[in-house]
Structure formats: structure tokens, C-alpha cells
Amino acid sequence: MGNRTRYSAEFKARVAIDAIRGEQTLSELAAKHGVHANLISQWKRQAIEQMASLFGGGGAEAMKEKEGGGREAARQDRPTPGRAGFFSQGLRSVSKDRRQMCIERSHPRLSLRRQCRLLSLSRSVFYYTPSGENALNLKLMVLIDRQFL
Numbered sequence: 001m002g003n004r005t006r007y008s009a010e011f012k013a014r015v016a017i018d019a020i021r022g023e024q025t026l027s028e029l030a031a032k033h034g035v036h037a038n039l040i041s042q043w044k045r046q047a048i049e050q051m052a053s054l055f056g057g058g059g060a061e062a063m064k065e066k067e068g069g070g071r072e073a074a075r076q077d078r079p080t081p082g083r084a085g086f087f088s089q090g091l092r093s094v095s096k097d098r099r100q101m102c103i104e105r106s107h108p109r110l111s112l113r114r115q116c117r118l119l120s121l122s123r124s125v126f127y128y129t130p131s132g133e134n135a136l137n138l139k140l141m142v143l144i145d146r147q148f149l
Contacts, residue, residue, distance in 0.1 A: 007035070015040055016047035100126060 015033050019040050026037040099119040116123045
């Protein structure tokens with residue numbers, strides 16, 4: 001029962017890359033490589049997480065590097081069927097507040113819509129400003145506090 005198969009790092013990387021490419025389903029890859037689909041899914045997730053840490057530096061710096069490429073650079077990050085974009089996978093570990101700080105209202109080449117899409121943010125989150133409680137609710141809360149305290 002304690003006989004687990006140990007796979008080499010090279011084998012895991014090859015299988016994870018096949019899974020990331022998305023040319024075959026996890027079931028097809030499992031049959032091809034003789035490994036359970038859940039294990040392939042786990043290796044794929046680990047590979048994507050490790051890949052994001054290789055590039056480091058944060059979203060704002062990555063976007064500034066891409067400024068020179070114009071439309072062509074923006075097209076390279078657009079997810080296509082079978083492949084996820086770098087930003088959509090790599091920035092998920094960054095908090096929403098931090099990603100919001102990366103948005104520049106007056107960016108010369110990237111619109112707010114495009115920046116929000118690259119950072120996996122909803123535009124409504126960017127424009128939303130919370131409103132306070134109305135006067136009636138505040139009065140009711142004071143009455144409830146007095147009653148129970």
C-alpha cells in the first residue's frame with residue numbers, strides 16, 4: 001500500500017505544459033501518460049503558480065514594459081480558446097485592492113476597460129463609491145442600541 005510512484009521533475013513539467021497548452025483534455029493526457037487526471041491538474045496548477053513567481057515585479061511594471069509594443073503587445077495577452085492569458089492566471093494571487101492601485105486613469109495607450117480586463121477586475125468595482133447609511137437607518141440603529149444596551 002505504501003508503494004507510490006515517484007515522477008521526475010522533467011516528466012511533471014512535460015505533462016503540466018501539455019495540460020497548459022490545452023490541446024488535449026485531462027482525461028486524454030491521463031491515458032497518454034499513465035497518470036491520474038487529478039494529479040495532472042495539480043501539476044498544472046503548481047506550474048502556473050511557479051511561473052508567475054518567476055516573472056515577479058508586479059502588474060504595473062509588467063504593463064509599463066508592454067507600453068512599447070502598442071496593439072501587438074496587447075493582443076499577446078488576450079486569452080484565446082485553449083490558453084489562458086498571463087495576467088488572468090498570474091495576478092490572481094495579488095489582492096483586489098493592490099490590483100486596483102495598478103490602474104492609471106490617464107494611461108496613454110491602455111483604456112480603463114483594457115486595464116481592468118488585464119487585471120481581472122470588474123469596471124464596476126473601479127467606479128463604485130460606497131454610500132453611507134441614510135438618516136432613518138441611523139435613528140433606528142440608535143433606538144435598537146438603547147433598547148438592548
